[in-house]
Amino acid sequence: MKFILLIPAVLFSTLFYNKSLGLNVLLFALVVITLLFLRHQKKSKNKSILLKALLYLISSVFVFIHHNDLTLTATVISFFVFVGSFSNTKSSLFIQFLNGFYTTITAVIANYFERVEQEVVLVKEKNTNYAFWFKTVSISIVVLAIFMGLYSNSNPVFANLLQKIDLSFISFNWILFTAVAYYFIANIVLPVQIEPLTTSDANTTDFLIKIDKNTDERTLSDNAKLGFILFLVLNFLLVFVLVTDLIYLLQKKQLSAAALSNQLHQGVNALIVSIVLAIVLILFFFKGDLNFYKGNKHLKKSVFVWLVMNGFLAVVTAYKNYQYVHFFGLTYKRIGVFVYLILAIFGLILTFIKVKEVKNLWFLVRKNTQIAFSVLLIAAAINWDTFITKYNVFNAKEVDVTYLISLDNNKIVLDNVKKQLVLTPTQLEEISTNKAQYQSELREKVWQEYFLTNFINK
């Protein structure tokens, strides 16, 4: 096995040594998936692992289609999740991520300690006859070289073929790079898990368990009343904020960029504080016996109203962001606000479920990480630079051309739509130069660095 792992290590070096990212990420994903499926044939039939493999493959396809930081982040995270799913198939997504990360960086060392703990005698290692293998490989190479020399002298076609083999890429640095690749590949085929975190996670359900602490009925009743009054007051306050916000929004007036930006940032800040406060308060009140107290109905209702109104606050903030985008176009920050609002709405829905169905904090963490991972993968599917360019050129009332020029993956698209824009001669020249430079960079790429554009433009 140790020698077989040299093949993917050499492949890794061939794909990544002194290369930028592109097709190599996709090919490496295929190598990793094949290697792990061959190494763990029984586990590879597990549906959870198959799904993680598919997600890893899809995210690496995104790198090939439009490489940017987001697609790379999605690929790295899905790689760790995929590797970690072999450690324990029943673990939560974020535990699989941690296990995958841990496996990739140190599994070889961690395995040594696990075997010591299990009192497995390291006979296998001791039986590996390194001297024999060194002797065998050395003699084989020398004999092979002698015979190749002999045959090439007698056979010109064979000699010609040998001359075409180019091994000039092998350098000291390449060997070091391959050694590091070997280390990481040796790690990922030996899945390890973080203990006691993994076992604890696997043994924890999503539901709160009633612990008979014999809490006084009166204490529970007082806590329920306190919570109800607190959320009632907060609800009134939030109604007031929302009504004034709506009145302000319904006043149809053209706002300046600064005013829109200001009200949006205030809205987002208020929403962040409100949601964090809501979840902290809810977790505080619903952490124990109050969940099972029969007289908690009013408290639950006031919490549900509070959650719904926070959701409404998120919708109002989304509308403000939409207005901002409608007038001044999309930017990464404005997209970030939409992503945050989507995550916030999901967070509120999950908190609602947590309270209604008596779930625990672990449930919130598990589901929120799953949603964040899904949103990341969906976001990675979109070439945002191109999307922003097209949206701003065709929909925004005012276009910030300097911002569009500063983006990376839109050089060809921006050149194609430049007739729709009012541009200065300098900007026109910059767009043309950027496109030419981008095309030249594409042409200079070696096969490992290819993007989909390389194949389309051929």
Added chain:
Amino acid sequence: MIFRIILTTIKSALLATFLFIALFNQITIYDIFIASVITFVITAVISFFMILFTLLPFKIIGDYFSYNNVQIFQVFFPYYAMVSFAICTWFIVISKDDNMVKSLFFAAFFTSIMAWYWLFKKTN
């Protein structure tokens, strides 16, 4: 324990020196001896303090809870390794391809995890 710390310091310094010189790869063959000696002395000092301040606390905490070396390793090492990897990768990324910084933090990561191995390997 003191002997083990000294031994781990020497091993760590040797490994860090080898990795740094090999990866940095900008030292001529004539200067390699002097460069190795200087690097060894510097990395020995760094390794000693690294062991003292980042590994020994785990040993003390482990002893407090009556953990053996393997248990200390299993409970604390995963988080140490992940944090160490994250910090070193972060420095490598922000170094913007500076060969010296890359070599330094690459060597630092491998030395830090091997130091765990040497310090906590089967003594029980």
